[in-house]
Amino acid sequence: MTIIRVPKAWKLPEAQVTSKSAYVNRRRFLKTIANASLGAGIVSALGCKGSSVPENNLVSSNQALTATLDQPSLEPFARNPAFKTVDRPITDEILAGQYNNYYEFGGSKSIWRASQALPTDNWQVTVTGLVKNPRTYDLDDLLKKFPLEERIYRLRCVEAWSMVLPWVGFPMKLLMAEVEPTDKARFVSFTSYYDPKISLAPVQSLGQKVPWPYTEGLRLEEMANELAFFAVGVYGEMLPKQYGAPIRAVLPWKYGFKGAKSIVKIDFVEQQPATFWNTLSPSEYGFEDNVNPNKPHPRWSQKTERFIGKGPDLSWEERPTLPYNGYEEYVASLYK
Ligand code: MTE
Numbered sequence: 001m002t003i004i005r006v007p008k009a010w011k012l013p014e015a016q017v018t019s020k021s022a023y024v025n026r027r028r029f030l031k032t033i034a035n036a037s038l039g040a041g042i043v044s045a046l047g048c049k050g051s052s053v054p055e056n057n058l059v060s061s062n063q064a065l066t067a068t069l070d071q072p073s074l075e076p077f078a079r080n081p082a083f084k085t086v087d088r089p090i091t092d093e094i095l096a097g098q099y100n101n102y103y104e105f106g107g108s109k110s111i112w113r114a115s116q117a118l119p120t121d122n123w124q125v126t127v128t129g130l131v132k133n134p135r136t137y138d139l140d141d142l143l144k145k146f147p148l149e150e151r152i153y154r155l156r157c158v159e160a161w162s163m164v165l166p167w168v169g170f171p172m173k174l175l176m177a178e179v180e181p182t183d184k185a186r187f188v189s190f191t192s193y194y195d196p197k198i199s200l201a202p203v204q205s206l207g208q209k210v211p212w213p214y215t216e217g218l219r220l221e222e223m224a225n226e227l228a229f230f231a232v233g234v235y236g237e238m239l240p241k242q243y244g245a246p247i248r249a250v251l252p253w254k255y256g257f258k259g260a261k262s263i264v265k266i267d268f269v270e271q272q273p274a275t276f277w278n279t280l281s282p283s284e285y286g287f288e289d290n291v292n293p294n295k296p297h298p299r300w301s302q303k304t305e306r307f308i309g310k311g312p313d314l315s316w317e318e319r320p321t322l323p324y325n326g327y328e329e330y331v332a333s334l335y336k
Helices: 020-038 063-070 139-145 174-181 276-280 328-335
Strands: 124-129 135-138 149-156 161-171 187-192 215-219 229-236 248-251 263-269 304-307 316-320
Touching: 124 139, 135 248, 139 316, 161 174, 174 229
Parallel strands: 124 263, 161 304
Antiparallel strands: 124 135, 149 161, 161 229, 187 215, 187 263, 229 248, 304 316
């Protein structure tokens, strides 16, 4: 396996571009967002964690960054023995904490600063729609009601990045058992917090309305799967804002964009819900979008991935992409 230095800018080989129309909407949006939020010039072919914004401002230590990562501990929780290790090391905390996607707060990977504007006090999550027991939970209710556990999961970005993160949270199926979806419910929709007054993202991108707030969705069988997880913490502490505090979805067999951050609403519905990236660019970002090395993205192959996990020196390692991101035994039966 070759270890290669991360280049200063992420660039996708133009030779791998297969369809212009396939990516034009997302690309336009990302270009607009970069200009709007950073004045950072052109962001060309990029997407989830694949930015051509120079990343050479990543640091191995920084007091302001460390302060954002220094969160209250979440205890007690046990490491779930089924998910206590994967085939590669956990990504360095300082690196992972400054390399996030949270487009509400800008188009660069360094949204850790801007995302500190997210107001997380008195957080509430409303569970609504086709359920027998609709509820609005305070964060404390959630922390008390559902036993927390730690799970080490691979994270695979649609644009061929990967990391390994030690999440703390609870399985989605526990929340389902409590609210009891009715027989009519077939899908779930997650809505992220959005406030245009603090968001740095545009609402309009080159004539197209950007479908804020960020939404994502699943089939109910997917939500009930053992792997589907709500994270309230990472690295043993409460989620830092850049990760999508105080609660986000983690679906390790799917591309990272399926994991909505800073969830305020969970809606059980009958029809497949509209989702953010799928609305912007349906041919690039499917509703299902499981990690699949044999299904190329319209612009690039998904056969390999760049594993960012070698510590804060930014080195990465090229690895073969695993079907379902290595979680085939848990989820393949859902897609027969
Ligand atoms: N959720 C919201 N609300 N906004 C976003 O921009 N980005 C998604 C997902 N959830 C995103 C989001 C994408 S593209 C990825 S890859 C993951 O969050 C990144 O999670 P991380 O920053 O914790 O690694």
